Amino acid sequence: MPEERVEETAGEQVSAASIPAAVSDAAEPESATAASPRLPAEKRKRVVSGMRPTGPLHIGHFFGAISNWLKLQEKYDCFFFVADWHALTTHYADTSQVAQNTLEMTLDWLSTGVDPAKATVFIQSAVPEHAELHLLLSMITPLGWLERVPTYKEQIENLRDKDLGTYGFLGYPLLQTADIVIYDADLVPVGEDQVPHVELSREVVRRFNLRFGGLRLSQADYETWNTEDEFSLRAAIYVPGIPTTFKPSSSVQPPRWQDVADNIKVITAAIEEWGYENYIAKVPAEFRNRVLKRLPFRTILREPQPLLTETPRLPGTDGRRMAKSYGNAIWLKDSVEEIRAKAKNMMTDPARVRRTDPGNPDICPVFSYHKLFSDAATIAMVNHDCRTAEIGCVDCKGKMADGLIRWIEPVQTRRREFERNPRLVWDILDAGSKSARKTASATMKRVRKAVFHWEEARKKAGAAGPAIQSPATVSPSAARGEGE
Ligand code: TRP
Ligand code: SF4
Numbered sequence: 001m002p003e004e005r006v007e008e009t010a011g012e013q014v015s016a017a018s019i020p021a022a023v024s025d026a027a028e029p030e031s032a033t034a035a036s037p038r039l040p041a042e043k044r045k046r047v048v049s050g051m052r053p054t055g056p057l058h059i060g061h062f063f064g065a066i067s068n069w070l071k072l073q074e075k076y077d078c079f080f081f082v083a084d085w086h087a088l089t090t091h092y093a094d095t096s097q098v099a100q101n102t103l104e105m106t107l108d109w110l111s112t113g114v115d116p117a118k119a120t121v122f123i124q125s126a127v128p129e130h131a132e133l134h135l136l137l138s139m140i141t142p143l144g145w146l147e148r149v150p151t152y153k154e155q156i157e158n159l160r161d162k163d164l165g166t167y168g169f170l171g172y173p174l175l176q177t178a179d180i181v182i183y184d185a186d187l188v189p190v191g192e193d194q195v196p197h198v199e200l201s202r203e204v205v206r207r208f209n210l211r212f213g214g215l216r217l218s219q220a221d222y223e224t225w226n227t228e229d230e231f232s233l234r235a236a237i238y239v240p241g242i243p244t245t246f247k248p249s250s251s252v253q254p255p256r257w258q259d260v261a262d263n264i265k266v267i268t269a270a271i272e273e274w275g276y277e278n279y280i281a282k283v284p285a286e287f288r289n290r291v292l293k294r295l296p297f298r299t300i301l302r303e304p305q306p307l308l309t310e311t312p313r314l315p316g317t318d319g320r321r322m323a324k325s326y327g328n329a330i331w332l333k334d335s336v337e338e339i340r341a342k343a344k345n346m347m348t349d350p351a352r353v354r355r356t357d358p359g360n361p362d363i364c365p366v367f368s369y370h371k372l373f374s375d376a377a378t379i380a381m382v383n384h385d386c387r388t389a390e391i392g393c394v395d396c397k398g399k400m401a402d403g404l405i406r407w408i409e410p411v412q413t414r415r416r417e418f419e420r421n422p423r424l425v426w427d428i429l430d431a432g433s434k435s436a437r438k439t440a441s442a443t444m445k446r447v448r449k450a451v452f453h454w455e456e457a458r459k460k461a462g463a464a465g466p467a468i469q470s471p472a473t474v475s476p477s478a479a480r481g482e483g484e
Contacts, residue, residue: 045186047076050083053101057108058329060314060322078119089172108332111415116428126433129440133178177201180304182440187307198306205301212450213298232294235287237263242270300450315365319347343401348393359386373403
C-alpha cells in the first residue's frame with residue numbers, strides 16, 4: 001500500500017520546543033508562520049482529520065494528536081473538525097454535553113496553536129453533506145465489509161455497558177469515509193490501528209467510482225467507433241495480469257460488441273482489484289495517453305491514503321495509558337497548583353524505595369515527561385543522577401513540574417483569552433463550517449450528477465412546455481371544485 005510519512009514526525013520525539021511560536025508568544029501569533037514557505041491551498045495536498053468532542057483535552061491528546069496537527073497545518077491544506085456525529089455513534093444515550101464539549105475541545109485546539117487562518121476548523125454536523133454522502137455510500141457498501149473492520153467486534157466487547165448493536169455504530173467507518181472523501185482528501189493522518197479504516201475507505205471509493213463513474217461505454221458508442229478506438233481498447237486489455245477474451249484473429253476484423261463488452265468487464269474487475277491508478281500504470285507507456293483519451297474512466301471520488309503517524313505515547317501519572325476514566329490525566333487547563341500536586345503524586349521507578357536506592361529513569365513516567373518538557377541539560381542530569389541516586393524523586397518531580405508549567409503557561413494564557421470571549425470560538429467554528437460546506441457542496445453536486453443523471457433526463461425532456469399552475473397556488477377548496 002502506498003503511504004507517505006510526515007518526515008518530521010517519523011521516529012522523532014515531539015518536544016515542547018516543536019510547538020510553534022504562536023503558543024509561546026501569544027502577543028505575536030504571526031511569527032509562527034514566518035519559518036516555512038507555504039504553497040497556495042490548491043497546490044498543497046489535502047489532509048482531513050477529526051476528533052470526537054469528549055470535552056477538555058489532556059497533555060496526552062496534545063502529544064498524541066494536536067502536536068501533529070500543528071505540523072500538518074504548516075504543510076498541507078488541512079480540514080480539522082469536531083466529529084460530533086461520531087460521538088453519537090457510542091454516546092447517543094446522553095447528548096446534553098455535546099455542545100459544551102465542542103466548545104471546550106475547540107478552546108484547547110485554539111490555545112495550543114491550531115490556527116483557523118491556516119486550517120479549516122469546523123463542526124461535522126454543521127456540514128450536513130457528510131450525511132448525504134454517507135447515505136449514498138451506504139447503498140453500495142456490503143455489510144460484511146463493515147462487520148469485518150477489526151475494531152468493530154472488539155469495541156462492542158470493550159464497551160459492554162453500552163448497547164452498540166446499532167445501525168449507526170456499524171456504519172461509523174463509512175461515515176468516516178464520507179468525512180474524508182467529501183473534501184477530496186489526499187491524506188488521512190492515522191496510527192497503525194486506524195489503517196484498516198482508511199483501507200475500507202479506499203475500497204468503498206473504488207466500488208463507488210466503478211458503479212457511478214467507471215468505463216461508461218454503451219453499444220451505441222461502440223457503433224460509431226473507428227480503428228483508433230479499437231486500438232485503444234486492445235491496448236487497455238493487453239496489460240499484464242488481465243486475461244483477455246479477444247482472439248488473435250480479431251485484430252484483423254472489428255471485434256463484435258459482445259467481445260468488447262466482455263473485455264470491458266474484465267478491465268473493470270482489474271480496476272476494482274488494483275485501483276485505477278495502479279491499473280493505468282500497467283498500461284504500456286506508449287499507449288497510455290490513447291487509452292486515457294479513448295476510454296475515459298471517470299472517477300467521482302478520490303481514494304485517500306493513510307499518512308502514518310508515530311506519536312510518542314505519554315503515560316498517565318500512574319504509568320498507565322493516560323485516560324479520563326483512570327483519573328491519571330494532566331489537563332491542558334489544570335491550574336499550576338493542580339499540576340504541582342499531580343506531579344508530586346506521580347508514580348516513579350517502583351524499585352526505588354529509599355532515597356539512597358539508585359533508580360531507572362527508562363521505566364519512570366516522570367522521566368518521560370522530562371523528555372518532553374525539560375531542557376537538554378536537565379534531561380541529561382536526571383538521566384545520570386537518578387541512576388546514581390544523586391537526585392531524589394521529590395526534587396526530580398519538582399524540576400519536571402517547572403518545565404511542564406513553563407510549557408503550559410502560554411497555552412493557558414491564550415485559553416483564558418478565548419474563554420473571556422467564547423462567542424469568538426463559535427464564530428471561528430461557524431466560519432470554518434461555512435467554508436468547509438462550500439467544498440463539500442461542490443463534491444455533492446458532482447456525486448449527485450453521477451448517481452442520478454439528472455441532466456440527461458432533463459435534456460431528453462427538451463425545452464420547457466407551457467407554464468402550469470403550481471399546486472401551491474391551488475387552494476384545497478378549489479381543488480375539490482368547491483369554488484371560492
Ligand atoms: N475516527 C476518529 C474518532 O472516532 C474521528 C474521525 C471521524 C476522523 N472522522 C474522521 C479522523 C475522518 C480522521 C478522518 O475519534
Ligand atoms: Fe523517576 Fe526522577 Fe525518581 Fe528517577 S529520580 S525514579 S526519573 S522521579
